[in-house]
Amino acid sequence: MPHVIIVGCGFGGLAAARALAGAKVDITMIDRSNHHLFQPLLYQVATAGLSAPAISAPIRSILAEQRNVTSLMAAVADIDVARKTVVLEDGSEIAYDYLIVAAGSTHSYFGHDEWAPLAPGLKTLEDAFDIRRRILMAFEYAEREDDPVRRAEWLTFTVIGAGATGVEMAGTLIEIARHTLRGEFRRIDPHQANVVLLEGSDRVLAAFPPDLSEKARMQLVKLGVDVRTGSRVTGIDQECVRYTDRDGDQRLASRTVIWSAGVAASPLGKALNVPLDRAGRVPVGGELSIPGHPEVFVIGDLAAVTSEGKPVPGVSPAAKQMGRVAARNILAHIAGKAPQNFVYQDYGSLATIGRKAAVAMVGKLKFSGYPAWLFWLFIHVYFLIGFRNRLMVMTDWAWAYLTFKRSARVISSAIDTPPSKPRDEAPTS
Amino acid sequence: MPHVIIVGCGFGGLAAARALAGAKVDITMIDRSNHHLFQPLLYQVATAGLSAPAISAPIRSILAEQRNVTSLMAAVADIDVARKTVVLEDGSEIAYDYLIVAAGSTHSYFGHDEWAPLAPGLKTLEDAFDIRRRILMAFEYAEREDDPVRRAEWLTFTVIGAGATGVEMAGTLIEIARHTLRGEFRRIDPHQANVVLLEGSDRVLAAFPPDLSEKARMQLVKLGVDVRTGSRVTGIDQECVRYTDRDGDQRLASRTVIWSAGVAASPLGKALNVPLDRAGRVPVGGELSIPGHPEVFVIGDLAAVTSEGKPVPGVSPAAKQMGRVAARNILAHIAGKAPQNFVYQDYGSLATIGRKAAVAMVGKLKFSGYPAWLFWLFIHVYFLIGFRNRLMVMTDWAWAYLTFKRSARVISSAIDTPPSKPRDEAPTS
DSSP, X not given: OOEEEEEOOSHHHHHHHHHTXXXXXXXXXXXXXSEEEOGGGHHHHHTTSSOGGGGEEXXXXXXXXXXXEEEEEOOEXXXXXXXXXXXXXXXXXXXXXXXXXXXXXXXXXXXXXXXXXXXXXXXXXXXXXXXXXXXXXXXXXXXXXXXXXXXXXXXXXXXXXXXXHHHHXXXXXXXXXXXXXXXXXXXXXXXXXXXXXXXXXXXXXXXXXXXXXXXXXXXXXXXXXXXXXXXXXXXXXXXXXXXXXXXXXXXXXXXXXXXOSOEEEOGGGGGGOSOOOTTSOXXXXXXXXXXXXXXXXXXXXXXXXXXXXXXXXXXXXXXXXXXXXXXXXXXXHHTTOOOOOOOOOOOOEEEEEETTEEEEEETTEEEESHXXXXXXXXXXXXXXXXXXXHHHHHHHHHHHHHHOOOTTOOXXXXXXXXXXXXXXXXXXX | OOEEEEEOOSHHHHHHHHHTTXXXXXXXXXXXXXXXXOGGGHHHHXXXXXXXXXXXXXXXXXXXXXXXXXEEEOOEEEEETTTTEEEETTSOEEEOSEEEEOOOEEEOOTTOGGGTTTSOOOSXXXXXXXXXXXXXXXXXXXXXXXXXXXXHHHTXXXXXXXXXXXXXXHHHHHHIIIIITTTOOSSOOGGGOEEEEEOSSSSSSTTSOHHHHHHHHHHHHHHTOEEEOSOEEEEEOSSEEEEEETTEEEEEEOSEEEEOSOEEEOXXXXXXXSOOOTTSOEEOOTTSEETTEEEEEEOGGGEEOEETTEEOOSOHHHHHHHHHHHHHHHXXXXXXXXXXXXXXXXXXXXXXXXXXXXXXXETTEEEESHHHHHHHHHHHHHHSSSHHHHHHHHHHHHHHHHHOOXXXXXXXXXXXXXXXXXXXXXXXX
């Protein structure tokens, strides 16, 4: 039987595998980690609202019933399209007849990789644990700090980039400071924490129409977030973030910085030996395969594809749709039929901001505030893999909503950074 | 107001703090971590049954309402009983009028600390994550291993020490292999995994009467655990465990080893400058203070105390009772009254073994099997801190019980160990 290798078990890869259920193919699903991650809720893990298991499911268990799939937990080092083989990090090779590359994307620091340790991005569970730890530790350091200036630095949180993730992070950080931690400290008042959202462009949620961006900005400000658009970051160090806005160079004293500004396609795209676009994505035709290789498909965030003349956004519905089309085109190729072209079905856009705050756009319909938030809640819980996780998440959220408590406030390592000099150590811990 | 420092927010320290609620004292609760851990269920986190937040609660949030408590997340480096000060890792000092040392215990490798990286013990959340990772990765490596000998090594799990934790771990490991992972692998059959429980003495659960030990052993064997009593471990390396039994030296090929044999008191006991017992514990009088220092109390696993001529076991009920007595004796000392003597109230012993398998001893009443298991379940969920966690745990367990699924099967880091040479790297990852 034809051997199909799928690299990456994100939304796209998983959808492709499922679309091939029952088909006369052998599928090998290769992923670096042992779990499928429901990334849209990753910020909740980073902000101690959900536990990691609530938004991740073991790939083996998701695909256990699909007998034509073999799961392999391994990292792909290279792809040889000429020899039709995938090379793993340990040097072993696996031959394929069809390949679906769904390796996704990672952070981009716009050539400033030195910022990475100072301002972690949010892509994996480890990122989320790192950010959770930094946020919770910042309040601990602030409580211990005698110098009011340093204390203020610890109580200032900066989120760089006002896309969906940045807006979610900023909105949730404010909720933690104003509600979750209320009354738990004796020297500081967490309510005095500042959350600054820096955005280079002139509005938040640039993917939305201007009126919804404005609604989002207003909701952020209402929650207490200090929104600074038109602010281009020029430097980050342990104590501050430097940026330029219309008034010139600015210095923002802040010890906790979260990066949600740039996204770059997975470096695995380079292995395909085709010209990549500026974001490092692999340009593919409507049938989602690369030029000259009808057996090699690229989907999801790693793919640069247009639909009806418009570029397809890097969102999970698009990835799922591409996964299904790639699967169908593999079966078509096997059957000697013509491939189908990918047409992006845009079901709308949705961004949550905080408690009862969100913006939504479904077809021509735009709405915001509480209704949008409820809609967001429903959609996300609905699409979450597996009944079990839905149940967990709903329990957690019902609880969090009623009590303002957050259920995952665990720093899963005893402190290893002497409070005396957090300056040097905290951000790298 | 008198300043009371409590070192360690385990069962003993937390009980002491709560017993001082409303009292005219200032309390500083110092703990290395930001959470109180419900240790009796830690093995469930290690075996992917529960998420970390389900068994841990932020100390600040537990004590938020108790206004006379200030929580400090810090590591204690030293204690100067002469100057009545506690020295933190960063060198800063805090003076006390009364001190309660509840620093608990850690693993003891009986002078073989080189075994620690090869056979992790289970005391902290980090230990649990490490063990969870090793268990889940072992099946991954086995699935990828072509050599049947190496594969068998990966599928052999050894638990050293048949106390409560060792018995729980062994029973749960069998359940994972026989039920949880069923049908998820294509090359190996997890059902063929071996779980070996090595115990130096001649019976499991030595703290229980012989007839219950025998019942426990029978239940373990029924579940599929290979119980080997009278087996003294002499060596551990990457591929095997060496031990001696009545037939001489034995070699057990096994790549995943869990240590639950030895417990040693926290090294902080040394700081008190009093002679320690063989287990490193601090001998204290009936009033729980150290000789010559009626203001310094030692409680919980760190204390060596007798009640009615019998040594008090290192279990959570004893720690809680000591915490309350220490608190009362502090108030008595302030009021110029005589201290009360600690009398251990033994409510019985309870050990779970696996699904529907446990042994229990309440007063003269002994029972085992399903009833004991239900009793254990009830007791543990009941005593779990906070309604929220009880809810989470009950949801998780109801689910696990009905489906055999385990909800926390997340390896929270992408693989960093090339499958080609797990020998060198897996156990140290």
